Amino acid sequence: MWKRFKKNFGLTAIAIPGFIWFILFSYLPLIGIVIAFKDYKISGGFFESLISSEWIGFDNFKFMFATNDAKIMVRNTLLYNVFFIAINIVVPLFIAIMISELLNKRGAKAYQTMIFFPYFLSWVVVSYFVWAFLSPDRGLVNRLFESLGMEGVSWYSEKKYWPFFLTFFNTWKNLGYNIVIYLAAIVGIDKTYYEAASLDGASKWQQIKHVTLPQLRSLIAVLFLMAIGKVFNSDFGLFYQVPRNSGALFPVTQTVDTYVYRTFRVIGDIGMSSAAAALQSIVGLVFILVANYVIRKIDRESALF
Amino acid sequence: MKTRRKRHYLDISEGTNIVFNIFLVILSILAVIPFIFVVIISFSDETSIVSKGYSFVPERWSTYAYEYILENGSDILHSYGISLIVTVIGTLIGLALIATYAYVISRPTYPYRKFFTVLALIPMLFSGGLVGNYLVVARLLDLKDSIWALVLPLAMSPFYVFVLKSFYRTSIPDAIIESARIDGASELRTFLSIVLPISKAGLATIGLFLTLGYWNDWYNAMLYIDEQALIPIQYMLIRIENNINFLAQLGSQQGIASEVTRNLPSETVRMAIVVLTVAPIACVYPFFQKYFVGGLTLGAVKE
Numbered sequence: 001m002w003k004r005f006k007k008n009f010g011l012t013a014i015a016i017p018g019f020i021w022f023i024l025f026s027y028l029p030l031i032g033i034v035i036a037f038k039d040y041k042i043s044g045g046f047f048e049s050l051i052s053s054e055w056i057g058f059d060n061f062k063f064m065f066a067t068n069d070a071k072i073m074v075r076n077t078l079l080y081n082v083f084f085i086a087i088n089i090v091v092p093l094f095i096a097i098m099i100s101e102l103l104n105k106r107g108a109k110a111y112q113t114m115i116f117f118p119y120f121l122s123w124v125v126v127s128y129f130v131w132a133f134l135s136p137d138r139g140l141v142n143r144l145f146e147s148l149g150m151e152g153v154s155w156y157s158e159k160k161y162w163p164f165f166l167t168f169f170n171t172w173k174n175l176g177y178n179i180v181i182y183l184a185a186i187v188g189i190d191k192t193y194y195e196a197a198s199l200d201g202a203s204k205w206q207q208i209k210h211v212t213l214p215q216l217r218s219l220i221a222v223l224f225l226m227a228i229g230k231v232f233n234s235d236f237g238l239f240y241q242v243p244r245n246s247g248a249l250f251p252v253t254q255t256v257d258t259y260v261y262r263t264f265r266v267i268g269d270i271g272m273s274s275a276a277a278a279l280q281s282i283v284g285l286v287f288i289l290v291a292n293y294v295i296r297k298i299d300r301e302s303a304l305f
Numbered sequence: 306m307k308t309r310r311k312r313h314y315l316d317i318s319e320g321t322n323i324v325f326n327i328f329l330v331i332l333s334i335l336a337v338i339p340f341i342f343v344v345i346i347s348f349s350d351e352t353s354i355v356s357k358g359y360s361f362v363p364e365r366w367s368t369y370a371y372e373y374i375l376e377n378g379s380d381i382l383h384s385y386g387i388s389l390i391v392t393v394i395g396t397l398i399g400l401a402l403i404a405t406y407a408y409v410i411s412r413p414t415y416p417y418r419k420f421f422t423v424l425a426l427i428p429m430l431f432s433g434g435l436v437g438n439y440l441v442v443a444r445l446l447d448l449k450d451s452i453w454a455l456v457l458p459l460a461m462s463p464f465y466v467f468v469l470k471s472f473y474r475t476s477i478p479d480a481i482i483e484s485a486r487i488d489g490a491s492e493l494r495t496f497l498s499i500v501l502p503i504s505k506a507g508l509a510t511i512g513l514f515l516t517l518g519y520w521n522d523w524y525n526a527m528l529y530i531d532e533q534a535l536i537p538i539q540y541m542l543i544r545i546e547n548n549i550n551f552l553a554q555l556g557s558q559q560g561i562a563s564e565v566t567r568n569l570p571s572e573t574v575r576m577a578i579v580v581l582t583v584a585p586i587a588c589v590y591p592f593f594q595k596y597f598v599g600g601l602t603l604g605a606v607k608e
Contacts, residue, residue, distance in 0.1 A: 015409035032433035
C-alpha cells in the first residue's frame with residue numbers, strides 16, 4: 001500500500017492544492033450543520049467555541065418554527081420554485097424550437113445572443129435596471145401613469161405586485177441560458193427523423209409534436225428533476241437585492257436564503273440561522289437523492305451518480 | 306441557398322417565419338432594453354431627470370456623469386480597480402486549482418481517483434450554509450477585510466471541476482500521457498508541458514466562467530468587507546442603494562440626511578457606475594459566447 005502511494009505520489013501532489021481548498025471551503029463549513037444543534041457561544045478560538053458550546057438538540061428548530069417568519073419563508077420558497085420550474089421548463093422549450101426552425105439562420109444567432117445577455121448580469125445590476133422603471137418618483141412606469149392621468153404606485157411598498165415581478169425577472173434573466181440548453185439538444189436530433197416524418201406526410205407542426213418533443217423528453221425530465229432537487233433553495237440576489245431589501249415586501253420576498261442571511265447578519269441569531277441553513281441542506285439532499293433515483297430509472301446516463 | 310431550397314419540405318412556411326421573427330425581435334428587445342435605458346439615463350442631464358424623471362428621450366443630454374467619475378470619482382475608480390484585481394487574481398488561482406484537480410481525477414489509471422472524485426461530489430449535494438462558511442472565512446482563516454475573502458471562496462467549484470474533467474477525458478488521448486511517462490517525464494512536467502497546451506479551449510471556458518463569477522460577485526464583499534479601500538464595484542452599488550434607503554427612512558431629520566446626501570453620487574452618476582460595471586461584459590461577451598455555450602451544454606449533460 002505504501003508502495004502504491006509512493007508510486008502515485010506525483011499525481012497526488014498535483015491534486016493537493018485543490019484538496020486543501022475543498023477541506024477549507026467545503027468541508028470545514030459543515031460545522032454550520034453541527035452548530036444548528038448547539039447553543040453556539042463564542043469563547044476563544046474557532047474550534048474551542050465549537051466544542052465548548054452546549055448541545056441543545058432540536059431547540060433551534062423548534063424556536064424557528066414557532067415564529068411566523070419560518071412558515072412564510074418555507075411557503076414562499078416552495079411556491080416561487082413551483083412557478084419558476086414550470087415557466088423555466090416550458091417557455092424556453094417553445095422559444096428554442098422557434099429559433100431552431102427559423103429560415104434566417106443569422107437572425108437566429110442574433111436573437112440568441114441578445115436573449116442570453118441578461119444571464120451575464122449580476123442581480124445588483126438588475127436591481128438598478130428595475131429601479132429605473134419602478135422608482136416611485138423618477139421611474140418610467142409612474143411617469144407614464146402620470147402622463148395618462150393615473151395615480152403613481154409606490155412599487156417598493158406594495159407587496160401584491162411582487163410575486164409577478166419576481167417571476168418575470170427570474171424568467172427574463174434565465175431565459176437565454178435555458179434556451180441554449182434546449183437548442184443544443186435540438187441540434188443533436190437526427191435529421192433523418194424529420195425526413196421520414198415529412199415523407200409520411202407530417203406537417204411541420206406534427207413533426208414538432210411527434211419528433212422534436214419526444215426526442216427532448218429525457219432532457220426535460222432531467223431538467224425537471226434537477227430543479228426539484230433545488231426546490232428548497234432560492235436565488236438570494238433576486239429576493240434580496242431586486243426588492244431593495246424593502247421591509248414592506250418581506251411577506252412575499254422572504255425565502256429560506258434571505259431568512260438565513262437576515263437572521264444571522266441583521267438579528268445576529270446564529271442558532272436559528274444555522275438551523276434554517278441545516279434544514280435547507282438536509283431537505284435539499286433528500287430531494288436530490290430522490291430526484292437522482294428517479295432520473296436513473298428514466299435514463300441511466302443522465303444520472304448524477 | 307441551394308441546399309435550403311432542396312430541403313424545403315422540412316422548413317416552416319415563409320409566413321410562420323415572419324411571425325416567429327417578429328416575436329423573437331420583441332423578446333430580444335426586451336432582453337437588452339433595460340440596459341439601453343440605463344445607458345440613456347447615464348447620458349441624461351441631471352436637471353431633466355429631476356423635472357421629467359427617467360426617460361428614453363431626455364430633454365438634454367450630458368456627459369457630466371462620466372466626467373465627474375473621471376475627475377472626482379477616485380473611490381469609484383478605486384472600487385473598479387479592486388474588482389479588476391480580484392477578477393484577475395481569482396481567475397488565475399481558480400484555473401490553477403481546477404485544472405490540476407480535474408486532471409488528477411481524469412486519469413483512469415490513478416488508484417485514488419475515486420476518493421478525490423467523491424470528495425468533490427459531496428459539496429454539490431450538501432453544504433454547511435452561511436454560518437459555517439462565515440465562521441471559517443472570518444474567524445478561522447481571519448480573512449475579514451482582506452482581499453482573499455473575495456478571491457478564495459469562489460476559486461473552485463465542483464461543477465467546473467467536473468466540466469473540465471469531461472473535457473480532459475474527451476480531448477486528451479491516454480497514449481500521449483503514457484508515452485510521456487515512458488520517456489521519463491514527471492507527472493507535473495507531463496501536466497504542464499503536454500496536457501495544458503492541448504486543453505486551451507477547455508481552460509478558456511472555465512476561465513470565462515470564473516471571470517464572470519468574480520466580476521459579478523457582491524455576496525462575499527457583503528459578508529466580509531467593511532473597509533472602504535477594499536470595496537469592489539458591485540458592492541459599491543449596494544452601499545449606494547443602502548444609503549438611499551437610509552435617506553428615505555430618515556425623512557425629516559434634515560441634519561443627518563444632508564450629511565448622507567453629500568456623500569451620495571447623483572442619479573446620473575449612479576447609472577453611469579452601473580453602465581461601467583456592465584460595459585466589460587457587454588463588450589466582450591458576444592465574442593466569447595460560444596465558449597460559454599460549449600461549457601454550459603457540457604455541464605448540463607453531466608451536471
